Amino acid sequence: GVLAAVCPSPIIVQTDWHAQAEHGPTYELLGQDYEIDAFNYSVTGTLVTSGEVDTGVDIEIREGGPATGWQQTASVMYQDPDIFLGYTSTDGAVEASAGQPTVSVAVIMEKNPQIIMWNPEQFPGVERVADLPDDTPILTSWMATYLYWLINQGIVDASQVEESYEAGVSRFVAEDGAYGQQGYASNEPYIYEVETPEYGKAVQYELTHDMGYETYSQNYGVLPERIEEDRACLELLVPILQQGMVDYVTDGAETNAVIMDVNATYDDGFVYSEGNAEFGHTELGRLGLIGNGPDG
Numbered sequence: 001g002v003l004a005a006v007c008p009s010p011i012i013v014q015t016d017w018h019a020q021a022e023h024g025p026t027y028e029l030l031g032q033d034y035e036i037d038a039f040n041y042s043v044t045g046t047l048v049t050s051g052e053v054d055t056g057v058d059i060e061i062r063e064g065g066p067a068t069g070w071q072q073t074a075s076v077m078y079q080d081p082d083i084f085l086g087y088t089s090t091d092g093a094v095e096a097s098a099g100q101p102t103v104s105v106a107v108i109m110e111k112n113p114q115i116i117m118w119n120p121e122q123f124p125g126v127e128r129v130a131d132l133p134d135d136t137p138i139l140t141s142w143m144a145t146y147l148y149w150l151i152n153q154g155i156v157d158a159s160q161v162e163e164s165y166e167a168g169v170s171r172f173v174a175e176d177g178a179y180g181q182q183g184y185a186s187n188e189p190y191i192y193e194v195e196t197p198e199y200g201k202a203v204q205y206e207l208t209h210d211m212g213y214e215t216y217s218q219n220y221g222v223l224p225e226r227i228e229e230d231r232a233c234l235e236l237l238v239p240i241l242q243q244g245m246v247d248y249v250t251d252g253a254e255t256n257a258v259i260m261d262v263n264a265t266y267d268d269g270f271v272y273s274e275g276n277a278e279f280g281h282t283e284l285g286r287l288g289l290i291g292n293g294p295d296g
Helices: 021-027 073-079 090-096 146-152 170-174 188-193 231-250 253-266 274-286
Strands: 011-014 035-037 042-049 053-062 083-088 103-107 114-118 180-184 204-207 219-222
Touching: 011 073, 021 053, 021 231, 021 253, 021 274, 035 253, 042 231, 073 083, 073 090, 073 219, 090 219, 103 231, 114 188, 180 188, 188 274, 219 231, 231 274, 253 274
Parallel strands: 011 053, 011 083
Antiparallel strands: 035 042, 042 053, 083 219, 103 219, 114 180, 114 204
16 A cells, blocks of 8 residues: 555544544545444544555544543643644644644644524524624633634623533523524534424524634644654655545545444443434535635
């Protein structure tokens, strides 16, 4: 295979969360011979490119989020230098740059899927976060770095912000969406309209990207020394990573089945339905979250 002589095997990829459609381009690279290690929250198989072509090395995909104690990916990479690629974001890379720098070698998402959403019945005609009433609470997690930019730009006021979001649906349901809440365009709209019958209707949202906060939420990052030490590998690997993005957006059904298998085998309490995966895949393409950038 094309990578056998220049790349390590397995190529270890540390993701940032449970397996979801947003991680589809990485799981797209996993051959049909994959094996799941539920104890270590990882899956390993032949690294393949379009048409199941064997690249000559294996790929190991590791789960993030709770599986890594909620650590930033850069922190996990520095604890285990065998990790070849890690999911990094613009925000996270800047935040960690002083002590744990990383270098992004490929962008997975052209647009950040981060949104602020609300019930349009509560705010008729409002299409932008900036047009929500000034006393509207904005519920985010404490890790939401984009929040400080929104405040600085005057899009929201610091007095509106509540950094207590924990991914549950109960408050949004109880208050009938009468406030702004963070989410992902490729996930939460489906959860609330389809999988939360006590709410069961569409949400209105605005992408932080469309507010002007144009950052990359998911990149493949490496430790800085790999740029030179593994240049020969990266020169061949990066186009394969990019092709995986194209292939997943074009047809994600088979890869979504792998994602469903991985989550079912891990059995760690994370609920992710086939319908949610299909919705996520569709929205990644429809909204241009994964797609060509203006520079190519």
